Every structure is written in structure tokens, then in C-alpha cells.
Amino acid sequence: MAGAVALHVGGDHAARFEGKAATRETPLVKWTIIGLALTFFAIFLLLPLLAVFVEAFRKGWETYLTALTDPDALSAVRLTLLAALISVPLNLVFGVAAAWAIAKFEFRGKHFLITLIDLPFSVSPVIAGLVFVLIFGAQGWLGPWLFDNDIKIIFAVPGIVLATVFVTFPFVARELIPLMQAQGKEEEEAAVVLGANGWQTFWYVTLPNIKWGLLYGVILTNARAVGEFGAVSVVSGHIRGQTNTLPLHVEILYNEYMFSAAFAVASLLAMLALVTLVIKNWIEYQAARSYRTTYGTSQQESAS
Amino acid sequence: MSIEVKNIHKSFGNFVALDNISLDFPTGELVALLGPSGCGKTTLLRIIAGLEQADSGQVLLEGEDASATHVRERQVGFVFQHYALFKHMTVFDNVAFGMRMKPRAQRPSAAKIRDKVHELLNLVQLDWLADRFPAQLSGGQRQRIALARALAVEPRVLLLDEPFGALDAKVRKELRRWLRRLHDELHITSIFVTHDQEEALEVADRVVLMDHGHVEQIGTPEEVYRHPATPFVYSFLGAVNHFHGRTEDGLIRVGEDVLQRQPDDFAQTLAQGASVVAFARPHELMILPDVGAGEGVAAKISRILAFGVTARIELDGVNGASGQHFEVELTREQVLQQGPAEGQQVRLVPSRLKVFEHTGV
Numbered sequence: 270m271a272g273a274v275a276l277h278v279g280g281d282h283a284a285r286f287e288g289k290a291a292t293r294e295t296p297l298v299k300w301t302i303i304g305l306a307l308t309f310f311a312i313f314l315l316l317p318l319l320a321v322f323v324e325a326f327r328k329g330w331e332t333y334l335t336a337l338t339d340p341d342a343l344s345a346v347r348l349t350l351l352a353a354l355i356s357v358p359l360n361l362v363f364g365v366a367a368a369w370a371i372a373k374f375e376f377r378g379k380h381f382l383i384t385l386i387d388l389p390f391s392v393s394p395v396i397a398g399l400v401f402v403l404i405f406g407a408q409g410w411l412g413p414w415l416f417d418n419d420i421k422i423i424f425a426v427p428g429i430v431l432a433t434v435f436v437t438f439p440f441v442a443r444e445l446i447p448l449m450q451a452q453g454k455e456e457e458e459a460a461v462v463l464g465a466n467g468w469q470t471f472w473y474v475t476l477p478n479i480k481w482g483l484l485y486g487v488i489l490t491n492a493r494a495v496g497e498f499g500a501v502s503v504v505s506g507h508i509r510g511q512t513n514t515l516p517l518h519v520e521i522l523y524n525e526y527m528f529s530a531a532f533a534v535a536s537l538l539a540m541l542a543l544v545t546l547v548i549k550n551w552i553e554y555q556a557a558r559s560y561r562t563t564y565g566t567s568q569q570e571s572a573s
Numbered sequence: 574m575s576i577e578v579k580n581i582h583k584s585f586g587n588f589v590a591l592d593n594i595s596l597d598f599p600t601g602e603l604v605a606l607l608g609p610s611g612c613g614k615t616t617l618l619r620i621i622a623g624l625e626q627a628d629s630g631q632v633l634l635e636g637e638d639a640s641a642t643h644v645r646e647r648q649v650g651f652v653f654q655h656y657a658l659f660k661h662m663t664v665f666d667n668v669a670f671g672m673r674m675k676p677r678a679q680r681p682s683a684a685k686i687r688d689k690v691h692e693l694l695n696l697v698q699l700d701w702l703a704d705r706f707p708a709q710l711s712g713g714q715r716q717r718i719a720l721a722r723a724l725a726v727e728p729r730v731l732l733l734d735e736p737f738g739a740l741d742a743k744v745r746k747e748l749r750r751w752l753r754r755l756h757d758e759l760h761i762t763s764i765f766v767t768h769d770q771e772e773a774l775e776v777a778d779r780v781v782l783m784d785h786g787h788v789e790q791i792g793t794p795e796e797v798y799r800h801p802a803t804p805f806v807y808s809f810l811g812a813v814n815h816f817h818g819r820t821e822d823g824l825i826r827v828g829e830d831v832l833q834r835q836p837d838d839f840a841q842t843l844a845q846g847a848s849v850v851a852f853a854r855p856h857e858l859m860i861l862p863d864v865g866a867g868e869g870v871a872a873k874i875s876r877i878l879a880f881g882v883t884a885r886i887e888l889d890g891v892n893g894a895s896g897q898h899f900e901v902e903l904t905r906e907q908v909l910q911q912g913p914a915e916g917q918q919v920r921l922v923p924s925r926l927k928v929f930e931h932t933g934v
Contacts, residue, residue, distance in 0.1 A: 455653050455655060456658075456659055458653070458657065459651070459653060459659075459722075460674075461624075461644050461645055462649060462650070462651040463645075463670055463671035463674060463725075463726055464675060464726055465645065465674040473659075473670075477661040478660065478661065
């Protein structure tokens, strides 16, 4: 959350810097830099976003709606939501537990654990998918046993969920570890000395202190879970109406030259992304506000 | 409640924080653990509270071994150096926390909790701040709220870790007096950790001086200040002059100079020529005009600071004492009478001297 807070706090400083003639840049420098940034922003961010919506509606509303209400598309939506619905809570619990352990306790192998948490970030998603195929696939380690017991993981829904959980693993933990480390453990110690048990300490002291960071992590996890392509693509098997998620569905439509339908479904993902961004911004705003009220301003600090 | 620690040993890796510490804190006393940072005083406090585990040794609360008792059952009040108030709770909720966390069967009713919180806030004279958040308070106010919160669970002992360490000098002085008054009112066994000797001497009934994981001396503020038991205590409490020299028939020689005319009792028990260090406080030194090599250590006045009630005179040793610096405190009258001048060569004679055998470096 540190990033989110810094963003809002830093704003005042920049305004003050720009407000004074002594510290202001010349207009030429200023507008060149702003112009460069805006051009870059327009070409690489705004244009693609517009293109998605323009292409989606090129053949009119009806084609758009047909593409979205197609049974295969609806099934893809369901599967995507299911994957997100399972992976987000799982990673929320795991992320909080891991961050708690890493930030508040000293133990052997701590650095190894931190490195392990980062693994999904550093490994290519395709490799991640492949790993699951090698473990659970027909030729994999557990393949024969799974076949004998009639359990399907690869090319089925469990595989997709597994791959999604894997790639979204680090978000919550990574968000919380620096936050909890910065907060230290004095408040927790104070709670325990005052007679609170472990659960009470977590619920009444730790959780309120990390809630905005946690929510931020959850939003990021959700965004990645919905949009994941690589790992899911490897384990999915692309069975229409069964193991296709939204990003996979978009790819199939595109490969079959159904551009409008592909963009229509893509616009759904884009809208989801926009909503996510709005929520993320709102959280950042709230976090900055609660940061201000908990840490006060320098004025309040010195008043006695 | 009385606290007793027996043979406490604690090390962090190779660093020995506490080496075989045994102490006794009688009921109702306010004791200061005093020492430089890194001497183990905070570790000892945290071990008593149960926040830290000793490698070996026992903590006895009211004569009962508490080593296996969980922190939350020890009924200690702990005040942290940086307050550790719950940032997201109001002052009221902070103070009420301990009572609200009790198991349902022991938890007081909401009305009782409210009364108790206001009673405590009145005790620390901050009732009007009940609805504020910690960030809206000054440092001194936060520390008083932290104290009220610790008292809310009716602790049997109160442990304070550098309670005034993070405050500015003026507030610190105020809170010191206030803590002393509060203790006289409540009579709860209290231990507070500090590195500030003035604070310890002013507030505590008894002072425990610690250095490098050892207890150096225990005593009333008067005792430890007037009769320091070790060179460490001498240098740690107040300004002091060191004379590095050797013994000769019970006399202390610094270079060729003889420090004092009378043989020192302690120095007489030492072997001839033993290396010693002698201590005298700035007000325990006399400045004599240079009268040959009869008595005293030769020194040269380097600076005279003559503001305030007393004047401070800084001197550099010459001859045998060269490289050593001294400080003498004189009253204004003495200064006017003797009229010392900067650059003047004088002799320093102690009116009171404490000699220790010099060990190590």
C-alpha cells in the first residue's frame, strides 16, 4: 500500500514545487515532457482501449449482444468467475497467513519462503501451466493414479483453478509483507499484554491496520485471475463450453475470423478491467485518507 | 506484588544481553533500571513481562515461578517507548481494550467499562480527549493514554520501557514528576527502564545500574550517586574526572606528580606500582596556584565558563597527566577570589577521591 499512499501524499509536494517561480521549469521543457508522456499514453494505452470498443460495436448492437449471449461465451464467463471466486479467497487466506508469519516472526528459512512466494512472478505463465501438466497430465507423475480413480484435473476445471491460484499466489502476500513489516509488532505486543488472545489480536489490531493493503491485494489478485491467459491456456485443452475462460474464448473467436464477436467478448474483459481500476483508485483514496487520519498532519503532531 | 528474577541468562547469537542476573523488586517500590543502550535493561524488562524468553533462569511473581505463565495471564501492565497505541481506535477504545478482551464470564458490563475508562482518563487528566484518535494527540498525551490503558486491566506490576524517551526535554520533566505522584497514589510495584541518569535519580525509590548484561550497583539514588561501587557507575552518574596513575606507598602518582598528600586507604592494599584510576567529581577538585611539585596534578586552564551560579573550568593536564582533560566546578565567589585566567598553570588537588584498580584497557 506504500505506493498508493505515496502517490496521494506526493501530490501536494509537486503542486507546491510547480507553484513557485524559483523552482518551476521553463514552459518549453514542461510542455515537451508533458507532450511526450501524453502521446505515449494515447498511442499505447488509450488507442487500444478505444479500438476494442470500436471493433466490438462495428457490426452494431445486435451482433454484440449475440456474441455475449452465445452459450459458449456464457460458459466462459461462468468458468472465469468460478476460477476467480476460488483463487481469490484462497490467496487471501494464504497471503495474510504468509505475510503475518514473515513480518511478525523470526524463523529459519524465511528468505527461502519469500523467494518461493515470488516464484509465480518470475516464472513464465506457460511454464507454470506446463508444470501442472507434468504433474497431473496423462503422462505425468500422478497421471496413471488419477486415471484409475477417474479424477480429471488437466483439460478440466480443476486444472484451470489450480493454474489460476498459482499465478495469482504472490499478490496479497507481496502487498502485505512490507506494510506489516513497517508497522512492526508493538501494537500486537500491547494487545497480548492487555490480555487479548491470538485471534482477538489479529481481528481487532492487525486486520484493521492492514485492511486497505489487503483490499488492494485482493483487487490485483482478482484482475489477474480473470485475465490470466498463458498458464490457463496450457492446462485448459480449449474444450468449448467446458474449459474455456474468457481470454481463451477471445482467442478462439479471433482465430476463426469472428472479429466482432472476439472484440465484443474482449470489451467485457476491458470493462471488468476498468471497473477494477475504479475500485482500485477508490481504495487508494481511502487508504491515503486513513493514512492522514492515523498519522495526522505535522500541525496536529506538535500541538499539546 | 513482588518480583524476583533469579540467574537470568539471555543471549542473542554471540551477544550476551543478560549474564546471570538476580534481582529483587519488593512490593510497592518504583525501581529504575538504568544503563547505557545495549546494556540489557530493556531485555530484562521484556523477560519479566513475558514478551521475551530467558535462555535460563526464573522470574518469580509473588514468589511463584512465572516462567511458564503466558503473557496475558501475568497481569502486568506494560508501557512501550513508542506508546504502541492502537492507531485506528479512539482514546476511549484504546483504554477499554483490555477489559473488552476478557473472556465473557469475567468481562465487566458496558456501563462498568465506561465508568472505569473515564475514571482512568480522569486519573491521567485527559478525560476530555476520549473521542480523539492517537494521531491527534501530542507525545506526552499519548504516553499518558498508554499508561491509562495499561492500568485498565488492574495489573499487579507496571513495567515502563523508556517511557519518556521519545519526548522533548520539557515534557519529559513534567511527566517524570507526574509519574512519581501517580506512583505515590497507586503504590503499584513498578519498574522503569531509562538511560537518563537524571530521570532515574529523580523518580525512583531505588536504582539498578546495569552495564553489558551485568548489574553494577543497586541502591537508593543517594547511595549510588554518593558512593558509586564501580568505575562504571562513577563515570555513568554525573560528570567526573579520571586520573590515570599508579600507587606508591598508598599515594597516587600521576606521572611525577602526587595526587594527594594523605595515603589512600584502598590504595594501600594494592601492590606497589599497581595501575589505578582515581575519580573525583568536578566540585571535589580544588585549584591551587602553581606552588612547585608539593601536591596535586599539574594542569593548564584552557577555558573558563563563568555563566550561571557555578563556573566551569576546563583544564588540560601537563607533565605526567598530559593528554588528560579535567573539569572543575567552582562557585562564583571562588572564581572572583582566585581569579583564574586562561592559560594559567595550576595544580589540581582533590578534596575527595575514589580509587579503583585499573583493569583491562
